[in-house]
Amino acid sequence: MSKPIKEMIVRTYQERFADIENAVIIDIRGVEANDNNTLRKDLQQQEIRVTVLKNSLASKAFKGTPLEGLSSILDGPAALAYGGDSVVGVARELVKWAKKIKALELCGAILDGEVFEGGAGVSRLSKFPTREEAQAKVVQLVLSPAQRLVGAATGPGAKIAGILDEIKTRLEDGKTIEKAG
Numbered sequence: 074m075s076k077p078i079k080e081m082i083v084r085t086y087q088e089r090f091a092d093i094e095n096a097v098i099i100d101i102r103g104v105e106a107n108d109n110n111t112l113r114k115d116l117q118q119q120e121i122r123v124t125v126l127k128n129s130l131a132s133k134a135f136k137g138t139p140l141e142g143l144s145s146i147l148d149g150p151a152a153l154a155y156g157g158d159s160v161v162g163v164a165r166e167l168v169k170w171a172k173k174i175k176a177l178e179l180c181g182a183i184l185d186g187e188v189f190e191g192g193a194g195v196s197r198l199s200k201f202p203t204r205e206e207a208q209a210k211v212v213q214l215v216l217s218p219a220q221r222l223v224g225a226a227t228g229p230g231a232k233i234a235g236i237l238d239e240i241k242t243r244l245e246d247g248k249t250i251e252k253a254g
Contacts, residue, residue: 079130086134089124090153094139095160095184097167097195099123102150103176112170112177121157121166125150142188146181160184164199 090096101109101123113123128147135141143153157163164182171177171192179195181188189198243250 082130083134093155096153096155097163097182098146098180099152100150100178100180101152108174119157121163123152123154125152142183161201164195168196168199
C-alpha cells in the first residue's frame with residue numbers, strides 16, 4: 074500500500090473517530106458471513122457501528138486521542154465497535170453475541186481512558202451500570218432519606234387526624250366520648 078493511501082486511511086480514521094472516546098475492540102475473523110450480517114444488522118438497529126481496522130494505521134490515528142489506550146490491544150485482525158447509548162451497552166450486546174457466535178472474540182475496551190483487556194475485561198465492563206442507571210441510583214439514594222423524613226414528619230399528624238375524625242364521627246352519631254384514664 075502506498076504512502077498516500079496510508080495517509081488517507083489515517084485521516085479517514087481520525088475524522089470518523091474524532092468524537093469517539095469509548096469503544097470495544099473485537100475480532101470477527103472466522104465469523105461466518107450470515108452470522109456477521111445478522112450481528113451487524115442487530116447492532117446497527119441499536120446505533121452501534123462496527124468498523125474493521127488496519128491496526129498500524131489505526132494506532133497512528135488514535136495517537137493523542139481518548140482511544141490511544143486501545144493501541145496496545147490492536148494485535149491481529151480487529152474491528153472497533155462504538156456508538157449506542159454507552160460503551161457499557163455496547164459491551165453488553167457483544168458479550169451476548171459472543172455467547173451465540175463462538176468465533177467472535179472480545180479483545181478489549183476503553184472507558185474514560187481505562188483499558189479493559191481481553192474477553193474478561195469486556196465482560197467486566199458489561200456489568201458496570203450505564204450512565205442512566207448510575208444517575209437513577211444516585212437520585213434514589215438522595216431521595217430515600219427525604220422520603221423517610223417526610224414519612225416521620227407526617228406520621229404523627231396522620232394519627233392525630235385519624236383520632237379527630239373518629240371523635241367527629243362519634244359526636245355526629247350521638248355517642249358519648251369517654252375520658253381516657
